[in-house]
Amino acid sequence: MSLIELTVTHVRAIAKAELQIPAGLTLIWGDNGSGKTSLLEAMFLLGRGRSFRTRNSERLITRGQDHLRVIGRIQSHDRVLALGFEVTRAGVAARIAGRSADSLAELSQAFAVQVIEPGVHKLVEEAGYRRRRWMDWAVFHVEPQFVDTWVRYTRALKQRNAALRTQPDHARAWDVELARLGERIAESRRAFMEQLQPYWRESVVALSGLEVQLHYLRGWSAEVTLHESLAASRVRDEARHLTHSGPHRADVSVRIDGRPAREILSRGQQKLVAVAMTVAQLRLLKDLTGTAPTLLLDDPAAELDGERLRRFIEQVLLLRSQLVVTSLTSESRLFGVPDATYNVAQGRVQHV
Numbered sequence: 001m002s003l004i005e006l007t008v009t010h011v012r013a014i015a016k017a018e019l020q021i022p023a024g025l026t027l028i029w030g031d032n033g034s035g036k037t038s039l040l041e042a043m044f045l046l047g048r049g050r051s052f053r054t055r056n057s058e059r060l061i062t063r064g065q066d067h068l069r070v071i072g073r074i075q076s077h078d079r080v081l082a083l084g085f086e087v088t089r090a091g092v093a094a095r096i097a098g099r100s101a102d103s104l105a106e107l108s109q110a111f112a113v114q115v116i117e118p119g120v121h122k123l124v125e126e127a128g129y130r131r132r133r134w135m136d137w138a139v140f141h142v143e144p145q146f147v148d149t150w151v152r153y154t155r156a157l158k159q160r161n162a163a164l165r166t167q168p169d170h171a172r173a174w175d176v177e178l179a180r181l182g183e184r185i186a187e188s189r190r191a192f193m194e195q196l197q198p199y200w201r202e203s204v205v206a207l208s209g210l211e212v213q214l215h216y217l218r219g220w221s222a223e224v225t226l227h228e229s230l231a232a233s234r235v236r237d238e239a240r241h242l243t244h245s246g247p248h249r250a251d252v253s254v255r256i257d258g259r260p261a262r263e264i265l266s267r268g269q270q271k272l273v274a275v276a277m278t279v280a281q282l283r284l285l286k287d288l289t290g291t292a293p294t295l296l297l298d299d300p301a302a303e304l305d306g307e308r309l310r311r312f313i314e315q316v317l318l319l320r321s322q323l324v325v326t327s328l329t330s331e332s333r334l335f336g337v338p339d340a341t342y343n344v345a346q347g348r349v350q351h352v
């Protein structure tokens with residue numbers, strides 16, 4: 001699976017750009033503030049339906065415009081698929097092969113894309129939300145029906161929480177459905193995290209030289225079923241109008257000698273650990289599904305140096321992914337000689 005063509009309209013400083021993207025390595029270079037990261041955001045939008053820099057996609061629309069649009073052509077096996085993604089004040093819309101997509105998950109399925117960017121350390125530093133999303137994106141590519149289970153779970157959870165607010169007696173009516181779907185989600189995640197372990201151990205040592213443990217926490221106590229846990233926390237749930245157990249509370253704890261990595265590691269070390277999480281995940285995905293997601297690397301030389309950078313490059317090249325790399329200089333050869341080079345200057349994109 002790879003991106004072969006990209007058309008961007010009104011994304012931040014980029015008024016309009018058209019790029020042909022080779023299956024190998026693309027280099028995008030330009031000064032600070034020229035629009036390099038904006039181009040990566042556009043690619044990420046196409047496969048994820050959101051940016052990696054902001055939760056609010058409206059902020060990506062060029063000031064003074066009322067919409068943005070990204071169109072991409074994806075080569076998948078022997079066919080080419082057209083994807084479109086649009087953001088307006090009214091919301092977001094995705095198109096696949098000329099028709100409206102049913103959900104953003106359809107985009108994600110059509111174009112698998114991952115990013116390593118300067119904010120990557122947040123995966124280690126921040127609350128569980130980012131790590132759940134990191135885990136779920138990969139689980140979904142291994143098990144496409146995972147999304148459907150997740151959507152149904154979320155719907156049942158909302159109904160239960162609404163009932164906790166208005167008619168607490170009715171809340172338990174959702175428990176059987178919630179427990180059945182929740183156990184399935186937890187099992188898919190557990191299986192994935194278990195398979196990840198050998199890949200993880202190898203990449204975290206190679207990249208950071210640290211012994212860091214990843215522990216999957218499913219979102220409720222290990223000794224009981226989810227149905228039992230829901231029953232046990234009912235009084236607290238009713239008092240706070242919230243469901244306290246279930247896979248929506250899952251996390252992946254990142255620890256060193258039993259202590260949270262975020263309390264011990266420097267920002268630079270957190271970055272290496274987060275990169276290792278992503279590299280390990282991509283290597284496992286490739287072994288399980290045979291496809292390597294497109295990998296976007298935003299200015300990797302800025303954050304890593306010397307031996308760490310060399311090891312990072314080595315790990316990335318092992319993936320044999322389509323690569324799109326940004327740099328401040330045109331001479332960047334970190335990942336070899338680019339198959340295509342683009343220069344960005346004040347929002348204008350030119351093939352070199």
Ligand SMILES: Nc1ncnc2c1ncn2[C@@H]1O[C@H](COP(=O)(O)OP(=O)(O)O)[C@@H](O)[C@H]1O
Nearest residue numbers: 012013032033034035036037038059061062063
């Ligand atoms: N919504 C927007 N409308 C117009 N310009 C924007 C918007 N958001 C950001 N910018 C501008 O886009 C420029 C390019 O940013 P960016 O892609 O981060 O550049 P680079 O990665 O090359 O440093 C910045 O100068 C920023 O001020």
Ligand SMILES: [Mg+2]
Nearest residue numbers: 036037038298
């Ligand atoms: Mg940038």
